[in-house]
Amino acid sequence: MEQQLKQLELEALAKIEAASNLKELNEVRVAYLGKKGPITDLLKGMGKLSPEERPKMGALVNTVREHVTEKLETKVAHLEEQAVLEQLEKEAIDVTLPGRPVRVGNRHPLTRVVEEIEDLFLSMGYEIAEGPEVEKDYYNFEALNLPKGHPARDMQDTFYITEETLLRTHTSPVQARTMIEKKGEPFRIICPGKVFRRDNDDATHSHQFMQVEGLVVGENIRMSDLKGTLDIIAKKMFGADREIRLRPSFFPFTEPSVEMDISCFKCGGSGCNVCKHTGWIEILGAGMVHPNVLEMGGYDPKKYSGFAFGIGAERIAMLKYGVEDIRHFYTNDTRFISQFQRTEG
Numbered sequence: 001m002e003q004q005l006k007q008l009e010l011e012a013l014a015k016i017e018a019a020s021n022l023k024e025l026n027e028v029r030v031a032y033l034g035k036k037g038p039i040t041d042l043l044k045g046m047g048k049l050s051p052e053e054r055p056k057m058g059a060l061v062n063t064v065r066e067h068v069t070e071k072l073e074t075k076v077a078h079l080e081e082q083a084v085l086e087q088l089e090k091e092a093i094d095v096t097l098p099g100r101p102v103r104v105g106n107r108h109p110l111t112r113v114v115e116e117i118e119d120l121f122l123s124m125g126y127e128i129a130e131g132p133e134v135e136k137d138y139y140n141f142e143a144l145n146l147p148k149g150h151p152a153r154d155m156q157d158t159f160y161i162t163e164e165t166l167l168r169t170h171t172s173p174v175q176a177r178t179m180i181e182k183k184g185e186p187f188r189i190i191c192p193g194k195v196f197r198r199d200n201d202d203a204t205h206s207h208q209f210m211q212v213e214g215l216v217v218g219e220n221i222r223m224s225d226l227k228g229t230l231d232i233i234a235k236k237m238f239g240a241d242r243e244i245r246l247r248p249s250f251f252p253f254t255e256p257s258v259e260m261d262i263s264c265f266k267c268g269g270s271g272c273n274v275c276k277h278t279g280w281i282e283i284l285g286a287g288m289v290h291p292n293v294l295e296m297g298g299y300d301p302k303k304y305s306g307f308a309f310g311i312g313a314e315r316i317a318m319l320k321y322g323v324e325d326i327r328h329f330y331t332n333d334t335r336f337i338s339q340f341q342r343t344e345g
């Protein structure tokens, strides 16, 4: 019997050695260690042995079993490791292959200008306000001191939805809306947004464009506050050595009204093609809020005053980036847009 066991052990170990995969190994396990295997058979036959022989044989059977089990486990571990190595080899990435270019987008030049203005004013404690693009005649005109039939309405002909509803011609209706919303409290807002006018599109006109409105209402808000604020805008958007010039103008909702020019950022004021040889570039319209507008907004003009300005985003972007045709902003030609590569963030 001892002989038989030794023989079995050698056989099993050889087969384990020869097995080339987990399935074969499992077959060896079942064949030798399983319930119907020869080792189990031998154990069953122990009953026929004399009591003295039994413990010796028992120990021997166990040793054989241990040997076979141990060898099996080592082989299983070995095969598993090999499988992992093979897989790694198979799935290896060839790092020498040229990569696929990742196309990174960039912000639209108009978005950039608007965000730059927003950041500037947020840093000065302004809130960002919004209003509807489809607006009531009342907010677009009447509440801004432009009653029906007022001749200044002609400058801002637009698309009417009904007699009383239109596509807003400027962001100024948000002035009226904000005053009503703030219920007599002082405030500072800017409002970026789309506006519309019945214009024939050409290199400098578009029936849809963007403005950024600014409005400050409070006690003791003076013309000098407006001037200082405009100076900050000019320097932030066009360079620290810009100077500003205010010219008298007219808007029905501000009194006095001004146009702001900046000293030319290209020639510094000596005259060039950008400033049309005047040394100055017109940038925006502004003024002190008209008492009628304050009153209609629920503010007592004897106690409160304010200033407002309206910036054309396209105009700023055209000047800043040297864009010669306003239509480039809307046609989404990637050859145009991709020229404005990200430089930050």
Ligand code: PHE
Pocket (backbone or CB within 6 Å): 169, 170, 171, 172, 213, 251, 254, 285, 286, 287, 308, 309, 310, 311
């Ligand atoms: N709403 C004016 C326009 O579109 C600009 C403006 C805004 C002027 C605020 C004065 C004050 O032409």
